[in-house]
Amino acid sequence: MIHNITYVDAIREAIDQEMDRDPSVILFGLDVDDPKAILGTTGGLAMKYGSERVFGTPLSEDAMTGAAIGMSLAGLRPIHVHIRMDFILLVMNQLFNMAAKSRYMSGGQVSVPIVVRSIIGKSWGQGAQHSQSLYSLLMHVPGLKVVVPSTPYDAKGCLSRAIRDDNPVMYVEHRLLYYQNGEVPTEPYMVNPGKARITVSGSDITLVGISYMQIECQRAQRYLEDVGVSAEVIDPIWLSPLDIDTIVASVRKTGRLCVVDNGWMTCGASAEIITQVMEKIQGTGDLRVRRMGFAPVTCPPSPTLETLFYPNGRTIASAAYEMVKGGTSDWLPQEREDLKEIEFKGPF
Amino acid sequence: MTSRKDKPIKERLYYSLYRIRRVEEEIARIYPTDKIKSPVHLSIGQEAISVGVCEALRADDIVFGTYRGHALYLAKGGDLKRMIAELYGKITGCAKGKGGSMHMVDITKGVMGTSAIVASTIPESVGYAYAMKYQKKDSIIASFFGDGAVEEGVFHESLNFAALKRLPVIFVCENNLYAIHTHQRKRQAVPDICKRVAPYGIPVERIEGNDVLRLYDRMSVIVESTRRGETGPYFLECMTYRLREHVGPNEDFHLGYRTREEAKPWVQTDQVKRIGEMLEASQKEKIEQKVETEIMEAFAFAEKSPFPDASELYTDVFKED
Numbered sequence: 001m002i003h004n005i006t007y008v009d010a011i012r013e014a015i016d017q018e019m020d021r022d023p024s025v026i027l028f029g030l031d032v033d034d035p036k037a038i039l040g041t042t043g044g045l046a047m048k049y050g051s052e053r054v055f056g057t058p059l060s061e062d063a064m065t066g067a068a069i070g071m072s073l074a075g076l077r078p079i080h081v082h083i084r085m086d087f088i089l090l091v092m093n094q095l096f097n098m099a100a101k102s103r104y105m106s107g108g109q110v111s112v113p114i115v116v117r118s119i120i121g122k123s124w125g126q127g128a129q130h131s132q133s134l135y136s137l138l139m140h141v142p143g144l145k146v147v148v149p150s151t152p153y154d155a156k157g158c159l160s161r162a163i164r165d166d167n168p169v170m171y172v173e174h175r176l177l178y179y180q181n182g183e184v185p186t187e188p189y190m191v192n193p194g195k196a197r198i199t200v201s202g203s204d205i206t207l208v209g210i211s212y213m214q215i216e217c218q219r220a221q222r223y224l225e226d227v228g229v230s231a232e233v234i235d236p237i238w239l240s241p242l243d244i245d246t247i248v249a250s251v252r253k254t255g256r257l258c259v260v261d262n263g264w265m266t267c268g269a270s271a272e273i274i275t276q277v278m279e280k281i282q283g284t285g286d287l288r289v290r291r292m293g294f295a296p297v298t299c300p301p302s303p304t305l306e307t308l309f310y311p312n313g314r315t316i317a318s319a320a321y322e323m324v325k326g327g328t329s330d331w332l333p334q335e336r337e338d339l340k341e342i343e344f345k346g347p348f
Numbered sequence: 349m350t351s352r353k354d355k356p357i358k359e360r361l362y363y364s365l366y367r368i369r370r371v372e373e374e375i376a377r378i379y380p381t382d383k384i385k386s387p388v389h390l391s392i393g394q395e396a397i398s399v400g401v402c403e404a405l406r407a408d409d410i411v412f413g414t415y416r417g418h419a420l421y422l423a424k425g426g427d428l429k430r431m432i433a434e435l436y437g438k439i440t441g442c443a444k445g446k447g448g449s450m451h452m453v454d455i456t457k458g459v460m461g462t463s464a465i466v467a468s469t470i471p472e473s474v475g476y477a478y479a480m481k482y483q484k485k486d487s488i489i490a491s492f493f494g495d496g497a498v499e500e501g502v503f504h505e506s507l508n509f510a511a512l513k514r515l516p517v518i519f520v521c522e523n524n525l526y527a528i529h530t531h532q533r534k535r536q537a538v539p540d541i542c543k544r545v546a547p548y549g550i551p552v553e554r555i556e557g558n559d560v561l562r563l564y565d566r567m568s569v570i571v572e573s574t575r576r577g578e579t580g581p582y583f584l585e586c587m588t589y590r591l592r593e594h595v596g597p598n599e600d601f602h603l604g605y606r607t608r609e610e611a612k613p614w615v616q617t618d619q620v621k622r623i624g625e626m627l628e629a630s631q632k633e634k635i636e637q638k639v640e641t642e643i644m645e646a647f648a649f650a651e652k653s654p655f656p657d658a659s660e661l662y663t664d665v666f667k668e669d
Contacts, residue, residue: 026482052482058512063505066471067478070412073460074479093502097465098472104664105451106461107444111667142665166667 001186007177010152010184011041011117014159015079017188019049022077025163026053028064029081029117038081039119039178061087065094068114069102077113077163085118085172086129092137099168100143115162119173120211120262122310125301126175132299133211133263138170139240139272145169145193146240148262150214152182154237157191165193174212174262196243198250202232204324206250207316210236210269211262213292218342219313220260220320223333229324239269244276251277255285256323260311261293268293288323292316313339359631360403361560362623367639368395368419369620371428374643375418375435376597383651385437386448391419393558393591396619397522398423400555400563400586401490404571410458410476412469413492415450416590417462420492425457428642429649438653445656446664458487466527467493467500470519474506477515481577488516488574496527498541504548507581511549514580518570519550521583524590529605545583552583560619589614 005013019025032038033046033056046054057064061082068078082088088095099112121130138146145167149155155173162169199214200221209217214235221231232250236242251257257277259270270291281287292311300306318332372390379388391398394416402411402423413420421431427442434441435449442454450464460476463469473491480487497503498521510517521541525532532539542552553570555563563586573579591611593600601608624632 058505058508060502060505060509062502063471063474063509066468066502066506067475067509070472070475070477071479072475073472074410074476074483076479076482078475093465093468094471098463098468102461103667105443105447106453106455106664107442107446108664108667109443109453109455110461145666166669 002183003186004181005152005184007152007155007173007180007182008040010156010182011159011173012043012045013184014156014163014188015042015045016048018160018163019045019053021188024075025077025079026071027079027081028055028057030059031056031083032081038083042081061090062094065091065116066098069094069098069112072112072114073102073110077115079115079117079163082116082118084130085120085134086132088116088118088134095138095144095168095170096141100141103167104143111166112168113166114168115159115171116168117171117173119175121175122212123176123306125303125306126299127301128298133172133261135170135172135239136263136268136272139269143168144240145238146172147193147238148172148211149191149237150174150177150211150235152180152184154191156184157189158237160188161190161192164190172211176212177215191237193238194241194243195238196234196236196246198232198246199235200231200233202230202254204230204254205232205256205258205320206247206254207231207233207320208236208247208257208259208273209233210239210260213260213262213311215342216311216313216316217260219339220316222339223313223317223336224320226333227321227331229321231320236273242273242276244273244280247273248277248280251287252281252284256288258290258292258316258320258323260316261291263293264296265291265293266296290319290323292319357403357564358623358626359635361399361564362627362632363635363639364399364403364423365395365560365620365623366636367642368399368422370639370643371422372418374647376592378647379597384435386435386450387595388418388435388449388597389416389595390592390597391416393614393618394522394524394588395419395423396558396560396563397520397586397588398492400560401518401520401567403564404567405490406487408458408487410460410487410489411492412460412473412476412489413462414466414469414494415462415464416494417450417452420462421452421454421459424459426452426454426459427457428646430454432646432650433653436650436653437655438650439656439660440649440653444660444664446660467497467503469493470497470503470506473517474510474515477510477517478513480516481513486575488518488571490518490520492520492522494527495521495523495525495532495541496535497521498544499535507545507548507550510581514577516574516577517581518567518574519581519583521585522588523585524588526590526594526606528594529603531605541585542583550581550583551579552585554585554587556587557617558588558614558619560623591615
């Protein structure tokens with residue numbers, strides 16, 4: 001059966017079904033059991049599974065990450081939740097030095113099946129420390145898997161898969177995606193690591209949109225369609241392992257690649273994707289590449305500045321238009337009201 | 349203690365103490381040849397703490413430790429041959445040559461891991477203890493760290509959570525007075541570590557003078573109450589002294605940060621010597637011979653083992669489904 005649910009409910013459903021299936025799955029983090037239940041994503045779970053399996057923690061992110069690793073060494077499958085991704089900076093020692101390396105430095109004796117959920121914030125003046133997308137840091141270190149689902153379908157399928165994975169998985173959500181509705185199977189299913197999805201087919205330019213920027217790329221695609229430019233939009237879904245082959249195949253066809261990241265560009269996911277593509281197909285023709293992402297400053301809360309800080313459907317369309325037409329262009333589409341709601345309808 | 353029980357435990361303690369001491373002396377002897385491909389942080393002088401604690405543990409109890417982890421690994425029953433092979437960087441090593449001296453691990457013996465980042469295995473110990481409680485298993489966890497670790501934030505976070513959930517973990521602080529070359533009094537406003545731990549709601553106890561018998565006796569009691577789930581976490585501060593340099597095979601009194609005079613009482617009360625003198629000569633000699641044979645075999649095993657194949661570089665990053 002398929003039901004139409006929000007990204008929030010998709011996350012909640014995945015956790016609920018996995019906890020129901022496997023008593024080794026436990027859930028904790030600051031406020032997971034409070035009345036707001038991490039914006040609803042953990043709602044009702046404390047009641048259903050009890051305080052041993054679902055509990056709010058002391059404000060001790062570092063130790064609780066280490067504790068998650070210790071639990072996983074003993075056979076549990078902990079899910080540790082951070083309501084903003086900025087807080088994972090408190091736990092980088094445990095993630096980088098311990099979670100990512102335990103298997104390798106034990107010569108394969110142990111594995112660390114943990115899931116770390118974190119939510120990127122945006123808008124309403126989230127400002128400097130509630131808006132960061134730090135997944136490119138996580139992509140850097142071998143031993144971590146990184147996933148950035150942008151639809152309710154992927155939110156559920158990737159989370160179920162992350163919980164069943166025998167390795168540390170960094171599961172990165174975006175606050176604005178919480179409003180997305182989408183068709184989701186009621187039964188458990190897996191969205192496996194290392195497989196990207198072509199969300200819109202096209203022929204003139206490849207747009208890769210990461211996390212919330214997937215939505216902005218789909219807006220850009222519609223603006224471009226209005227002026228006769230056919231964009232192919234790809235959602236990488238998993239950043240590590242990254243399905244570079246799907247992106248390469250698209251760029252072979254279009255000859256142009258714009259990677260729109262929900263983060264800064266320097267040493268970022270966009271730099272990594274473009275480099276990998278160029279390493280594979282450089283010299284095969286007139287390839288054009290471009291990165292878009294956060295402005296290279298701290299995120300400002302004031303709305304006029306914040307708008308400029310982020311790429312959006314119109315600025316992405318404008319950049320893509322230039323790449324396709326060559327030269328420079330002043331074209332910037334008028335905002336279309338009907339593109340405010342972008343929902344991915346499948347096929348899956 | 350009855351004399352019957354007294355004798356075997358002293359033999360056990362001596363076997364473990366003497367074995368660790370001799371293994372590390374042999375590591376120090378071989379080290380200049382560059383056959384050992386890993387920086388070594390020797391436990392010489394501190395063996396009593398690992399031995400006193402681990403002799404009171406069960407085989408299915410779990411330990412986590414630090415980069416100065418040879419003593420803990422051996423005291424908990426870690427395989428000696430595989431340890432030396434690991435130091436040599438050989439494929440037969442306990443971590444296939446991918447861990448090295450600072451990451452000794454033998455999960456079949458409950459040596460769950462050691463880490464080069466100070467204090468980083470303390471929360472792992474606490475999490476493991478949470479899992480034991482949740483799974484209704486009666487294994488307990490001994491978490492080893494030094495006096496430097498108590499200055500790390502994660503130490504305090506871990507104590508709080510362990511106390512909050514009444515977890516079966518025994519914190520073992522090996523206080524050797526120095527973090528590398530810096531004395532505890534230069535680092536801690538209140539040097540009484542127990543005094544700072546107690547307010548978390550954790551029973552605390554200091555074992556003075558590197559005393560392996562006292563430590564073993566106390567651990568035997570604490571382990572049982574912890575296993576029964578009566579006490580929750582427990583904190584032991586074990587006073588001890590490192591006789592070699594922070595890293596490497598030599599002494600370091602010439603550096604001037606500490607004096608030979610300071611070391612003297614620790615040398616005089618050396619626990620290897622002390623326990624050895626409690627045994628009958630023939631018994632002592634038998635143990636020593638057994639250990640010497642084991643050591644010879646372990647180094648020979650490491651010498652003749654092959655280095656890892658090139659393909660090993662890329663394995664063990666992820667566990668495959």
